[in-house]
Amino acid sequence: MNASSTVEEKFDVLVRRQQFLNQDGKQAIKEILRTKKKAKIFWGTAPTGKPHIGYLVPLAKIVDFLRAGLDVTVLYADIYSFLINYLHPQPRELVEHRRRYYHLLVTAILQSLGVQTSRIHFVQESSYAYTKSFVSDFSRCCSLMTQQDTPDTMDEEGRTKTLSPLLCCVHQYLADIHLDTDIQFGGEDQRPIFQHASKIIPQLGYRKRQYLMNAMAPGLKGGKMSSSDPASAKIEFLDDARTVTDKIMEIPIGESHGGYSTDNAVLGILRTILIPLSELRLEHHKDEFANDAFVSADAPEGTLFTIEVAIWCFGECVRKHYKSYDEIEEDFRCWRMGEEDLKLAVARSLNCVLEPVRRRLGSSEEWKELELLAYP
Amino acid sequence: MNASSTVEEKFDVLVRRQQFLNQDGKQAIKEILRTKKKAKIFWGTAPTGKPHIGYLVPLAKIVDFLRAGLDVTVLYADIYSFLINYLHPQPRELVEHRRRYYHLLVTAILQSLGVQTSRIHFVQESSYAYTKSFVSDFSRCCSLMTQQDTPDTMDEEGRTKTLSPLLCCVHQYLADIHLDTDIQFGGEDQRPIFQHASKIIPQLGYRKRQYLMNAMAPGLKGGKMSSSDPASAKIEFLDDARTVTDKIMEIPIGESHGGYSTDNAVLGILRTILIPLSELRLEHHKDEFANDAFVSADAPEGTLFTIEVAIWCFGECVRKHYKSYDEIEEDFRCWRMGEEDLKLAVARSLNCVLEPVRRRLGSSEEWKELELLAYP
Numbered sequence: 126m127n128a129s130s131t132v133e134e135k136f137d138v139l140v141r142r143q144q145f146l147n148q149d150g151k152q153a154i155k156e157i158l159r160t161k162k163k164a165k166i167f168w169g170t171a172p173t174g175k176p177h178i179g180y181l182v183p184l185a186k187i188v189d190f191l192r193a194g195l196d197v198t199v200l201y202a203d204i205y206s207f208l209i210n211y212l213h214p215q216p217r218e219l220v221e222h223r224r225r226y227y228h229l230l231v232t233a234i235l236q237s238l239g240v241q242t243s244r245i246h247f248v249q250e251s252s253y254a255y256t257k258s259f260v261s262d263f264s265r266c267c268s269l270m271t272q273q274d275t276p277d278t279m280d281e282e283g284r285t286k287t288l289s290p291l292l293c294c295v296h297q298y299l300a301d302i303h304l305d306t307d308i309q310f311g312g313e314d315q316r317p318i319f320q321h322a323s324k325i326i327p328q329l330g331y332r333k334r335q336y337l338m339n340a341m342a343p344g345l346k347g348g349k350m351s352s353s354d355p356a357s358a359k360i361e362f363l364d365d366a367r368t369v370t371d372k373i374m375e376i377p378i379g380e381s382h383g384g385y386s387t388d389n390a391v392l393g394i395l396r397t398i399l400i401p402l403s404e405l406r407l408e409h410h411k412d413e414f415a416n417d418a419f420v421s422a423d424a425p426e427g428t429l430f431t432i433e434v435a436i437w438c439f440g441e442c443v444r445k446h447y448k449s450y451d452e453i454e455e456d457f458r459c460w461r462m463g464e465e466d467l468k469l470a471v472a473r474s475l476n477c478v479l480e481p482v483r484r485r486l487g488s489s490e491e492w493k494e495l496e497l498l499a500y501p
Numbered sequence: 502m503n504a505s506s507t508v509e510e511k512f513d514v515l516v517r518r519q520q521f522l523n524q525d526g527k528q529a530i531k532e533i534l535r536t537k538k539k540a541k542i543f544w545g546t547a548p549t550g551k552p553h554i555g556y557l558v559p560l561a562k563i564v565d566f567l568r569a570g571l572d573v574t575v576l577y578a579d580i581y582s583f584l585i586n587y588l589h590p591q592p593r594e595l596v597e598h599r600r601r602y603y604h605l606l607v608t609a610i611l612q613s614l615g616v617q618t619s620r621i622h623f624v625q626e627s628s629y630a631y632t633k634s635f636v637s638d639f640s641r642c643c644s645l646m647t648q649q650d651t652p653d654t655m656d657e658e659g660r661t662k663t664l665s666p667l668l669c670c671v672h673q674y675l676a677d678i679h680l681d682t683d684i685q686f687g688g689e690d691q692r693p694i695f696q697h698a699s700k701i702i703p704q705l706g707y708r709k710r711q712y713l714m715n716a717m718a719p720g721l722k723g724g725k726m727s728s729s730d731p732a733s734a735k736i737e738f739l740d741d742a743r744t745v746t747d748k749i750m751e752i753p754i755g756e757s758h759g760g761y762s763t764d765n766a767v768l769g770i771l772r773t774i775l776i777p778l779s780e781l782r783l784e785h786h787k788d789e790f791a792n793d794a795f796v797s798a799d800a801p802e803g804t805l806f807t808i809e810v811a812i813w814c815f816g817e818c819v820r821k822h823y824k825s826y827d828e829i830e831e832d833f834r835c836w837r838m839g840e841e842d843l844k845l846a847v848a849r850s851l852n853c854v855l856e857p858v859r860r861r862l863g864s865s866e867e868w869k870e871l872e873l874l875a876y877p
Contacts, residue, residue, distance in 0.1 A: 207640055208640055208644060210644045216644065255637070260630070264584055268663060271663060272662055272663070272664050287646070288647060288650065289644040
């Protein structure tokens with residue numbers, strides 16, 4: 126992808142694996158690419174619990190945004206984190222420690238994906254949320270919303286009786302405007318809030334924004350992987366290689382219709398995290414990436430994933446090379462591959478992805494200090 | 502009252518006719534008077550519907566505050582008014598028109614009560630609510646509150662489904678802090694919100710504030726008189742003399758235990774508005790006040806209210822002079838005074854109070870312009 130790439134080429138890279146709010150969104154995003162020299166996109170994260178490997182999904186997607194020539198902002202929603210109020214009773218200092226913790230980690234992940242982080246704007250919500258124009262929009266937005274809008278749009282906030290979480294979605298709507306971006310990018314779980322934002326923003330008198338949504342990494346015990354989950358239901362970047370392998374090996378694999386079920390977190394991690402990363406590696410920056418992460422040295426060109434499959438009747442293993450996720454799922458579902466074979470391959474690949482991140486952070490004094498401050 | 506007045510003397514003037522949150526409040530207010538050279542007090546009003554004569558209760562009390570040597574602020578809660586959201590769909594401009602309308606009216610009333618308005622600070626909420634320190638306190642306050650706190654503390658906000666009214670009480674709590682006052686002064690209807698504020702403010706890390714509450718002027722059809730009521734249930738400053746008289750004459754007077762009931766708006770207006778104003782006149786600034794408002798020229802010293810009472814058996818009237826509200830209530834309850842006699846006296850006195858306000862505003866071009874802008 127380069128300066129001479131067509132709008133269609135950029136569009137294809139920008140939106141692959143993404144969902145839209147509706148068909149109009151597709152057209153609108155093409156129009157943005159056609160008319161703007163450098164469209165602006167942002168991804169926001171609230172510094173709350175320790176980040177898990179689900180963050181690899183949006184962060185890998187940022188590589189695509191940069192390739193498509195977009196101006197990319199990572200937003201640390203620090204005021205949002207305070208309002209969501211997990212952090213009482215010493216919240217503001219803690220939020221700031223966690224914001225710094227997230228930043229070190231996000232930076233290390235992006236670097237391990239071959240991203241020059243100098244190309245990205247890192248912004249804190251608190252850098253614009255104390256302006257008169259923000260506060261004024263905040264009041265206006267609240268006057269256009271019902272008290273039920275927040276519980277309707279956000280799971281977490283439907284479970285609390287505290288007042289402040291009701292205000293979180295207002296902060297999310299206004300990020301579009303006060304970062305002055307064209308596209309907001311988040312997970313599928315954000316669909317209701319993006320839908321509401323796309324209704325509210327024109328009522329506030331601003332131009333419509335567009336929304337892209339990635340698939341969610343699965344939690345080890347079902348649902349999406351979430352920072353609020355207990356450590357046993359998620360894989361954290363901090364987990365050492367052995368812990369990662371143990372967690373993967375313990376994921377329950379169901380059976381259905383005379384084969385393995387495909388509804389499990391092992392395949393989910395493969396589909397949402399590992400295969401997209403392997404595609405990136407193939408297309409884009411093979412050399413900067415851990416080469417043996419996904420594919421063995423003897424694999425043919427175009428291989429996305431290699432799995433050592435035990436052939437029991439012969440008492441030996443064969444190496445199988447796959448060019449797509451679907452081929453793996455098919456082999457697995459039809460018992461042409463053992464549960465342990467798949468799990469070991471996924472655990473090994475995931476560890477290869479996490480290793481450079483752990484290495485970068487392990488040598489950082491700031492990181493060690495922040496681990497104690499942010500998660501005492 | 503002068504520089505040599507004792508703390509006890511100042512205290513008595515400051516708190517007369519006022520209720521406290523609790524006994525501690527009494528001691529705390531004495532302590533404030535003892536230790537501070539010039540204690541600070543504020544009264545806030547939200548520019549929404551057209552002000553009614555109930556405003557005479559707090560505005561007359563301001564005379565006492567000044568006599569007791571306090572530093573007095575009148576707060577126009579303009580952001581609060583926006584959030585309460587009566588005013589959709591062209592709200593912000595409308596709030597500002599109404600703020601200016603309120604200011605002209607409040608100034609005219611205070612002047613008609615003999616107050617030098619240069620001694621009062623007139624402040625708009627929007628002058629401090631866009632500061633970082635306010636916004637930060639706002640978030641903290643919301644994180645300490647439940648969603649149910651607002652409906653529990655404020656009638657109006659329990660009736661709405663819009664999000665923004667939930668935030669009004671937060672603005673009220675923070676006014677104490679961001680005006681840097683010692684005492685907030687409001688109506689009895691504010692008791693739950695003052696109680697909640699006195700709980701929240703120390704949790705935010707600020708010193709406790711004190712609260713004084715005046716009696717509420719009664720609505721013509723029961724309950725308190727409110728800006729949100731229809732015009733027939735309140736008397737507005739704008740009402741001409743005839744309308745005021747008609748409204749008073751139509752107030753229903755019940756009977757009980759072989760006499761008139763004392764639970765009616767005629768006696769309520771007399772007790773909460775006219776008698777306190779007459780006391781002020783007697784004590785303080787007899788000459789600046791409409792002299793014939795309450796007392797006939799032949800009344801003996803110390804008379805607070807004169808009523809022409811018809812003596813039916815003789816076919817004539819006698820002028821009765823009262824030195825307290827209780828004497829009037831007693832005569833009325835025991836049928837020693839006719840319903841019409843009382844109503845006419847109240848209507849006449851009220852018109853005498855309103856007349857100078859109407860006169861001041863009637864000659865103001867700004868007022869005429871604002872009437873159209875603020876209440877189109």
